[in-house]
Amino acid sequence: xxxxxxxxxxxxxxxxxxxxxxxxxxxxxxxxxxxxxxxxxxxxxxxxxxxxxxxxxxxxxxxxxxxxxxxxxxxxxxxxxxxxxxxxxxxxxxxxxxxxxxxxxxxxxxxxxxxxxxxxxxxxxxxxxxxxxxxxxxxxxxxxxxxxxxxxxxxxxxxxxxxxxxxxxxxxxxxxxxxxxxxxxxxxxxxxxxxxxxxxxxxxxxxx
Amino acid sequence: xxxxxxxxxxxxxxxxxxxxxxxxxxxxxxxxxxxxxxxxxxxxxxxxxxxxxxxxxxxxxxxxxxxxxxxxxxxxxxxxxxxxxxxxxxxxxxxxxxxxxxxxxxxxxxxxxxxxxxxxxxxxxxxxxxxxxxxxxxxxxxxxxxxxxxxxxxxxxxxxxxxxxxxxxxxxxxxxxxxxxxxxxxxxxxxxxxxxxxxxxxxxxxxx
DNA sequence: ATCTCTGATGTCAGTTACTGTCGTCAACGC
DNA sequence: GCGTTGACGACAGTAACTGACATCAGAGAT
Numbered sequence: 001x002x003x004x005x006x007x008x009x010x011x012x013x014x015x016x017x018x019x020x021x022x023x024x025x026x027x028x029x030x031x032x033x034x035x036x037x038x039x040x041x042x043x044x045x046x047x048x049x050x051x052x053x054x055x056x057x058x059x060x061x062x063x064x065x066x067x068x069x070x071x072x073x074x075x076x077x078x079x080x081x082x083x084x085x086x087x088x089x090x091x092x093x094x095x096x097x098x099x100x101x102x103x104x105x106x107x108x109x110x111x112x113x114x115x116x117x118x119x120x121x122x123x124x125x126x127x128x129x130x131x132x133x134x135x136x137x138x139x140x141x142x143x144x145x146x147x148x149x150x151x152x153x154x155x156x157x158x159x160x161x162x163x164x165x166x167x168x169x170x171x172x173x174x175x176x177x178x179x180x181x182x183x184x185x186x187x188x189x190x191x192x193x194x195x196x197x198x199x200x201x202x203x204x205x206x207x208x
Numbered sequence: 209x210x211x212x213x214x215x216x217x218x219x220x221x222x223x224x225x226x227x228x229x230x231x232x233x234x235x236x237x238x239x240x241x242x243x244x245x246x247x248x249x250x251x252x253x254x255x256x257x258x259x260x261x262x263x264x265x266x267x268x269x270x271x272x273x274x275x276x277x278x279x280x281x282x283x284x285x286x287x288x289x290x291x292x293x294x295x296x297x298x299x300x301x302x303x304x305x306x307x308x309x310x311x312x313x314x315x316x317x318x319x320x321x322x323x324x325x326x327x328x329x330x331x332x333x334x335x336x337x338x339x340x341x342x343x344x345x346x347x348x349x350x351x352x353x354x355x356x357x358x359x360x361x362x363x364x365x366x367x368x369x370x371x372x373x374x375x376x377x378x379x380x381x382x383x384x385x386x387x388x389x390x391x392x393x394x395x396x397x398x399x400x401x402x403x404x405x406x407x408x409x410x411x412x413x414x415x416x
Numbered sequence: 417a418t419c420t421c422t423g424a425t426g427t428c429a430g431t432t433a434c435t436g437t438c439g440t441c442a443a444c445g446c
Numbered sequence: 447g448c449g450t451t452g453a454c455g456a457c458a459g460t461a462a463c464t465g466a467c468a469t470c471a472g473a474g475a476t
Contacts, residue, residue: 003471004425029461040426045463078395112328119327120320141364145389148360156349156356181353185393187286211442212454237432248455253434 004039009047011037016054021103025051025111052117055104059121066090066125067132079138083150084178086129090154091171098162105162126151153177212247217255219245224262229311233259233319260325263312267329274298274333275340287346291358292386294337298362299379306370313370334359361385 005011015036019028030051034044048054069089073082094101108114129147138146157174160166166173213219223244227236238259242249256262277297281290302309316322337355346354365382368374374381 002424003469008424030463031461041462042427042464043425046424049463051462079392080395115331116324116328119331120324123323123327141368141385142388142392144364145360145385146392148364149357149389149393152353152356152360156352160349177349177353180350181357182393182395184287184350184354185357185390187288187390210453211440216453238434239432249434250456251454254454257434259433 008037008039008043012039012044012047013054013057017103017107020055020107025107025114052114055108055114056117056121059124062090062093063125063128065093067128070129070132071135073136075136079133079136079142079146080178080182082133082136083129083146083153084175087150087154087157087174087178088171091157091169091174094158094161094170102162105158122151122155149181153181216245216247216251220247220252220255221262221265225311225315228263228315233315233322260322263316263322264325264329267332270298270301271333271336273301275336278337278340279343281344283344287341287344287350287354288386288390290341290344291337291354291361292383295358295362295365295382295386296379299365299377299382302366302369302378310370313366330359330363357389361389 012033016028016033019033019036022028030044031041033054034041037044044054048057066086066089070082070086073085077085108118126144126147129150130144133143133146134140153174157170157177160177161168161170161173168176220241224236224241227241227244230236238252239249241262242252245252252262256265274294274297278290278294281293285293316326334352334355337358338352341351341354342348361382365378365385368385369376369378369381376384
């Protein structure tokens with residue numbers, strides 16, 4: 001047995017999520033988080049670069065998962081198909097953690113500072129995806145555009161999935177969003193309500 | 209004449225951009241910025257909410273310009289065409305300020321904290337665009353997807369334009385990027401090297 | 417068994433971003 | 447003239463973060 005309780009890092013993360021949820025991010029001091037975790041402020045900053053980062057420790061894992069899945073798709077596939085495979089892999093990871101993801105998402109979307117941090121993590125994800133696509137031989141700017149598109153689709157799908165009234169699994173929502181984006185880009189959705197003139201996109205559910 | 213030199217706000221912005229460029233963002237204190245502007249630290253925070261915001265004061269104007277242009281497109285146009293009109297309007301505004309935009313961009317991309325702020329401004333822009341599209345009768349999630357796509361295209365185009373070896377006007381680069389995105393989404397760009405199968409996206413003339 | 421080295425933590429002092437409060441003084445309207 | 451307003455300075459305070467150094471259990475070497 002060590003001199004201190006084990007898993008200090010995890011205790012800090014747990015305490016932070018709790019306190020951010022109870023009092024809000026700005027009303028919580030790092031000293032309070034450390035105290036709840038039975039540690040000191042200085043130790044908090046040894047584990048997490050700043051007060052926000054404690055909520056984003058897992059983002060590196062997500063990035064690797066997504067990029068690896070894209071890299072593993074056969075080279076004959078289009079960039080968009082490779083993207084779809086990555087999307088599938090990432091969505092699967094979230095399915096089991098919906099409750100945790102919900103709490104975390106609520107805290108983040110309540111505070112501008114945390115939204116900033118989330119956005120830069122997503123940007124980092126897009127950069128990693130673009131890099132992976134380039135390694136597959138996809139030229140610029142197609143690689144970057146595809147990567148940004150993939151992140152946008154994930155973002156939109158996640159927001160819908162985390163909503164209370166969305167029952168489908170995340171992977172289903174994501175695939176649907178991707179199909180809709182394809183339809184938009186193909187110009188099949190006129191601005192006017194209804195889109196009657198559109199050549200019936202693949203299977204666009206009138207879910208909205 | 210007032211008790212103080214006029215245009216304190218602008219002097220602060222100028223001093224900040226200079227100092228961020230000379231020593232870097234993190235190595236510059238707010239006290240130094242204020243001193244160079246002939247004011248005090250307290251006054252800096254009266255004009256700008258925080259040390260980063262001084263570089264993003266004009267973003268509200270950009271947002272209005274973009275959204276208004278999208279709103280003014282005839283309702284018969286597709287969402288993507290409306291987006292293209294907004295893109296044109298925004299690009300025009302940048303053409304005259306390339307030097308300033310370059311300095312600002314160099315400072316921002318050198319510091320993670322500033323990149324975060326830029327990203328949230330772009331997200332705010334996307335939200336405003338999505339709102340405008342919904343007012344045009346575009347349903348969700350198409351409105352959000354289209355808005356995110358528009359911002360992504362602008363981002364990619366701006367990055368290319370600000371590069372020293374890019375000679376074309378921003379509006380040309382942006383239109384080209386949009387065309388390439390359409391091609392990607394249409395599935396015309398195989399993952400295999402070269403994109404030779406694609407219908408020559410590189411010099412796509414602004415047929416839009 | 418002792419010794420040393422390592423790693424996770426505590427302690428403390430310091431810098432700086434940011435805020436609240438109050439005072440000052442020119443300009444402006446009456 | 448006179449009160450009000452608006453922009454700023456002065457000053458004190460909080461809290462995020464950093465650097466330097468101390469402490470002490472455990473692991474491995476001797």
